[in-house]
Amino acid sequence: MKTIQGIGVSAGIAVGAIRVPDTADRAVERHVVDDPNAEVERFRTARDTAVVQLKQLRDKTAAEFGEDMAELFDTHQLMLRDPAYAENIEDLIASRKVNAEYAVSDTAERFAAMFAGMDNSYMQTRAADVKDVSRRVINVLIDERGGVAADEGSSEGHIVLAEDLAPSETVQLDRAKVLGFVTAKGSANSHTAILARTMGLPAIVGIGDAFEPADDGHTAVIDGTSGLVFIDPDAATLAEYQSRKAQYEEHLRLLQELKGKPTETKSGQRVRLYANIGRPSDVAAVLANDAEGIGLFRSEFLYLESEDWPTEEFxxxxxxxxxxxxxxxxxxxxxxxxxxxKQVGYFNLEHEGNPALGYRAIRICLTRPEIFKVQLRALLRASVYGNIAIMLPMITSVEEVRDAKRILEEVKEELRGEHIDFDERIQVGVMIETPASVIMADELAAEVDFFSIGTNDLTQYTLACDRQNPKLGRFADPHSPAVLRMIRMAVEAAHRHGIWCGICGELGADLNLTDTFLAIGVDELSVPPTSVLPLRNAIRNC
Known part of the structure; x- marks a missing residue:
């Protein structure tokens, strides 16, 4: 038995024969062409054909997995239509008189290297995308389908083992046959990983040099949660994981039965069960897991994933x-x-010896109101399209809340003057994540509509333990009585003033504390989308 540790990116267990598809890129030879103009036209025709293919793939993806997943292929089409991309290819053909296949391949490598070198994880994922779309153009040029989708193979269920899978290859996997996949490359945040989770396929990436094409045909067990891969498992391992697989599938079945059911205890205590997101595309998972709302939209990702200030319209x-x-x-x-x-280059923040206690969050907003106002205008304008609430992070004093509300009122007055509609009664709340905010909770509750407890930072500041320092793991105990007492104090203060109090930190999904939070009287829990149904099950069994 061979055991491999990878990165689990999509939960679930699969047991089956390995299949290694022929996904290697076809070697592209360089040769001189007699008529560069004709070769440019050849490239343009292939590009247009590839765009048509992507439109078809987009429609298929939208029908099966929803519009959010389909947006990836809108991005791929835009890449192919990008003037800079096309100009690079056409300039290569014209200046060096090379064939279109070589020009596309060379441009793809250079663009991919540029994206991969960026200090931004979102832009780094573009490297795989530009290779994917370029491979499609090359395949059209040489009239070859290639990739996993073209490989019909066995009709039996199997586990795909590949060097890498492009998003377009992943979405075309036959779910009637493919039990899961393992790749040598990839990351947890890649489009391929996101698609695997959406498709419900157990998946592991990043096994590196452990990838062996010679494993084709061998039996494997993969655990998409732990990232473990077992090649030719012994009888005990096989039996153990077959049992785990059956238990996991039964658990999923039971959880699906909870969709639409109220989140309440056996005695009738109701809790609002919300989900946390970082970007608009995450809403698909929120809806799929039947969350009752979104308790934390981390808007900073709109800044982290931008190369420059995100505009009001964006x-x-x-x-x-x-x-x-x-x-x-x-x-x-x-x-x-x-x-x-969470550092962003264009903010030009100075280096700090202790950034966790430094210039961050509301402190930036209040001292650079021109940045804050752009976000507030966007939020207020969007508020007429749904039920939006605004939450202020890292609050330590009543004065900070009042200053923020004053700026908010200035923005409201601007919008009124411009005859732009917004929700005049939009809720404003604060995050309780500092000891100061807990101590001042009664005064803060008189100023706002709700509290949401950020347990990650509250633990860090209460216990004076840097949450980024792995050596402090034994000391940074989120179950500490001191942290739990802080949570209770915040909830009680909120209720004294007639406002609701939720939890949006990691502790919200900790099933070991569900009984405690119910006893304290927490009104709302906001957790990762995949934790919603397990948490509902736990609450309904309390």
């Missing part, structure tokens, strides 16, 4: 999309929480 469109898709359900948007472990 932000408005993101907030509008989420609000519309969620309908009447509440969407709590945290205003930008940049700083500490």
């Amino acid at each position: 932000q408005f469109e993101a907030y509008r999309q989420v609000a519309q898709k969620m309908g009447d359900r509440l969407v709590v948007v945290r205003t930008l929480d940049i700083g500490a472990d």
